[in-house]
Amino acid sequence: MVAKQYNILLNRYRRFFITVLAVLLISFLVICVGLLNLLPSFGFLNSGSIIYHKINLNNFSGVPRVPVVESQLPAPRNDRCNYFDCFNVYKCGHKGSGKILVFVYPVKEYVDHKGNAVAPMSKEFFGILQAVVKSRYYTPNPEEACLFVPSIDTLNQNRFNVKKTSQALSMLPMWHNGENHLIWNMLPGSPPTFSNVVELNIGNAVIAGAGFDSWTYRAGFDVSLPVYSPYADQLKFDPYQEREWLLLSSQVNIHPDFESELAQIESDNSDLFMLLEPCEGRENASLRCHQQKIYNYPQILGSGKFCLVIRGARLAQPNLMDALAFGCVPIVAADTMILPFADVIDWNRAVLTLRESDLNNVMTLVKDVSEERTKQMSAHCQWLYNKYFSSIESITITTLDIINDRIFPQNARSYSPGNSPLKPYTPQSPLYLQLTAPKAPGFTAVVLTYDRVESLFLLVQKLVKVPSLNKVLVVWNNQHKSPPPSSSWPKVSKPIKVIQTKENKLSNRFYPYEEIETEAVLHIDDDIVMLTADELEFGYEVWREFPDRIVGFPSRTHVWDNSTQKWKYESEWTNHISMVLTGAAFHHKYWNYMYTTSMPGDIKEWVDNHMNCEDIAMNFLVSNITNKAPIKVAPRKKFKCPECVNNEMLSADLSHMMERSRCIDRFSAVYGLMPLRTVEFRADPVLYKDAFPQKLKINNNIGSL
């Protein structure tokens, strides 16, 4: 009794202490989190003993006011600048960072003698600064910076005092005539001339600006920006909206000459072209009218296939962004304009350009575009918008990326990947050179073996009879036993190299060993002794014609089982093949490298843990990248079920098949699709089975069982 009570007490106490401990732990954690929140920007230590503080963009109330000193106007924009003359590259690449480092000047409010702000900060410019500070390029240390961003808002030339802002810029401590400074601008020029470049006196500074023409844009030096749309937050595309109009014009700030031209086109094509105009008597920028009907801008863009973007007072127009966002393919009529991010964006895939004087031909232009192309371009427009233009932050980061690519061109992106959202443009196979591989180097046979020495020796003796064999590489996967001494190996004419592995892993078979000196690798199991020298030689010949594929002997296929809703592995005699087992197959050494370094998901680990399906994994990998099926060579052979670990019992065989079906299911889940491709052909010698004198044929000994 006592003992029982004691037990209850003990239990209660135990429970109590555990709870207290838990509570204490939780509260401690909460306190820690809270404390960390308290210390968001205490600065961090940089080189030497100087502590640089991350710029504070959170509080504008205490911003120092700096009067702009009346001084001589600084040097005007140097229009002969290029990257090599005006950009000081020695400031970049400090400490092997391999990327540009960008410093942002602390925010100050520059005022004129009356106390009025010279260049008041806008929401968008604040966004740019914020994006720079958050980016991987930011540094708080001006000493190591390569690029300097003044925090003076120069986005819209109408909003700042040109002369005073120029003077304010020249007051910056590291200005040096604008060297390595980046000036942001989206609306250059002012009435009535509307220059195509911001008219600040900025010496050698780089301009990230919108609306450059090909005279003001200094290629390789400036960055061309989009005009950020004031409707950016309303650009939500409704994919179900029907594109009923072939062509839309919704711009309202164009020249009367253009307007009359457009009106003429509309009267000739009133069923295809809708010309939207401002609504009479309503001062509302987001309404458009057409024949007394009122439409909402920018949503109306979703109902057009093509949208006109015409030069207004300035070259660049924000409705380019609106049209992109709605997938309405822009037709840009602004002669000599540099399109945004022209360095990295291949605009021919997303917009049509038209000379201003050809505006009356616009219907011919759009009617010439096929339906498929229109859809493709439209999708590409939306993709471009989402990738590069959808926010101030992505515009800012892309700008910095472009500058970074100029300074570190060896790491620069090329245009295809950055511009390839669509399936018909799937990345090319990395082995894309159209070449029949040369015969002379031959192939390297890689044999993964554990302890079947007898069969291995037999195989080696068979292999060396193949004329194009270059070398035999034996991968000894047994850590408990060392490979047989060299004296016991068969005496052969070709080099044999044995590699002792550290771990018994299946992926050792596909390791890109340095000892493989040829392009072609023959992977062969140590018990595949039934292939003749002619067959192997012919297999190599076929591989030479398809060096990007797996070319081999035992083939398998996959089928969709409708009853279980799963993939099934099939080794029966079928009319199709989608896999060639690496128990006896040639492939390019590059695939070994890809298998080892770039296998998606956890497939490689899974294969190593389960000691199975490495051949299926390889077929998935190659087909996924090349989008091509493997090639089976020569008629079917009686392989001793090469993929069976032990083939004594039928049940073991069955479970083995189940396991491999599971592999296919698992791998296709990792890829998110079924990369295998099915074909109905195999490769034979040209004269195979022809009634023709044997002595005139090559590769005779093919097809015996």
Next chain:
Amino acid sequence: MQAKKRYLLVLSCAFLAYCYFGGYRLKNESNLTSPHRMLPSYVDVLSDHLYIRDIESSPQFRRIGSSTYKKVNNSYRNCRMETCFDYRKCHSDFKVYVYPLNDEMNGETPLTPSPAYQKVLDVILESRYYTSDPSQACLFVLAIDTLDRDSHSSDYVRNVQSRLHRLKLWNNGRNHVVFNLYSGTWPDYVEDDLGFDTGEAILAKASMSMSSFRPGFDISIPLFFKSHPERGGDAGFVTSNNFPVTKRYLLAFKGKRYLYGIGSETRNALYHLHNDRDVVLVTTCRHGKTWKERKDQRCDEDNAEFDRYDYDLLLQNSTFCLVPRGRRLGSFRFLEALQAGCVPVLLSNGLQMPFSEVIDWNKALIMADERLLLQVPEIVRSIPATKVFALRQQTQVLWDRYFSSVEKIVFTTLEIIRERLPLQRKRDGIIWNNSPGALLTFPEFSDFWPHYPFHIAPAAAADDNFTAVVYCQLGAPLTPSSTLFRLIKNVAKSQHVSKILVAWNSDKPLPPHSRWPPLPGHVSFHVLQESSEPLIAQRFFPHPLLKSAAILSLDEDALLNTDEIDFAFQVWKSFPERIVGYPARSHYWDDAKGSWGYTSKWTNDYSIVLTGAAFYHRYYNYLYTEWLSPLLLKTVQQSHNCEDILINFLVSHVTRRPPIKVTQRKQYKEQPPGNSLRSPWNDPDHFIQRQTCLNTFAAVFGYMPLLRSNMRLDPVLFKDPVSNLRKKYRQIELVGS
């Protein structure tokens, strides 16, 4: 009870602490967003963008007049297509006029252009761009040799200015394109100094700098040797695509060093990087007449090192090749490295890269900065193996498609200009930078790239049907037992055929409608009978009735059963860019005659698949008719033969791959019964003619594009010892050979 109270206490403490700190964080966050919210937008929709009328001057005026850019100091440094080019001349077709050589009437000695310029003129004269009527021309090319404008050179033509003045069509250079390799001379090598005023002409010039290049107007071309082949061109050196690219040397250069003057600094500093192991950069000062007088203390040492290395071996055994600027910005080393597949490392600050309007050079080379010369080895070492592998392959693609001959360089120049014209479809970067390249991709065919044979993923081949075209030359009577009748019946039995076209090219009368075999509903049947032109010219005509991507081309006496047709179609879908068919032939080099030979013997390999029974892509009809040199088509027309060889040339030229032969059938023609009908195939002259064709084609192409294959594709279970019932293509097995 006490315990409970204690819990409560601790819990509430924790809660309070959390509220305190969490609340602080919230406060912090609101602080963070507030300035953002309060700030005004950079643009006022009403006043900055919208609802103001444009300023007064008309767009035309603002485009051309208001800019002070057009003319500066009476030179045309600021020309653009919009300001210095007359589009009105180009509204119909893009034609190029070449001035005749003997245009000058003033008794001045007729000029003979240098061999290099003669090549430029020749390729245009023999091309489809050429027109002899200047009123039809959009673009004009001078007969005056402007390639070498170095006044010290022997090819320098004097009095160009006055010669130009005498040309009636010169029009201050408007719509002209001026080809140039060298401008300026010692000691300044002034880039703009061509010794005459080019006016409003487009410059297609080598060694252009970014600062004098007029974007969208001029075209930067590569510097090429006078001996550069006119057409065809040598293949790239890369024959083995091994991975990783491991060469004996990492970085190599062998070339002149200038002791002083423009362009000398970079090359003079190269010895700092030379390590004699994997970085081999050797220079010599031994050039020019006066080198001994000017030589510096390094010269002897350099020369000795220079002599130790062989340039060709360096090119072949180095992964990267340095291409430093010469006196001018360009260098011959550039094309040499590109051809050798030695990834160029450019050291030429301010060089406008050749054809940079369309070619993405980041995929084929490394741009280095002369200012950071000493970092070059480190940069090159840092490039991952996979990227080197890709760069190297891309050098070969670009070399092969745009640079290997004068013809390709000139055509690329013309195509770039053509794309700028209004209402011309533009090819995007993907087309330009992938095989087979823009010179073989005609946007008039389709603006949707998956319609071309090269860009489809085989699995997603656009449509699952084909059009059969039966080419009838003999005109044998059509009876239910005749070959033609059986052939059409067999074709119609295929599930994939959508249309059968009979091209009737015989003097025999066309059989009446009732005599043709009855066809299933989904197959439409058409007969083409054009008497005006010999039909051999029409065989590969892109007829509007041909809509499907796949075309099955058949001769009237072809023997094929439905399984054979279906199987060949399945194979073709995996190789839409190649010719896939039955009758195979091969070519060989006849050493005794020193010419190409043609054989129809049964051999272990083949290089031609005859279009008597073959599938191919519709796009090749277009290329055949619209792209092939008129010379080739004339050969076919005159000999009334060889059109099937020519299309094999064309397809192999485009794909750089051999055709594909499927299954066993060798004898694909019915043996003519008796001698009542003489098939041209039994004619020995016919065979000799084909041999002649082969050699003519190789000469016009400039090389032999045909490639050999020694495999054929059979159904997976072909002649395997399994029950016939398991096999999908059973009839194929019945075919004897």
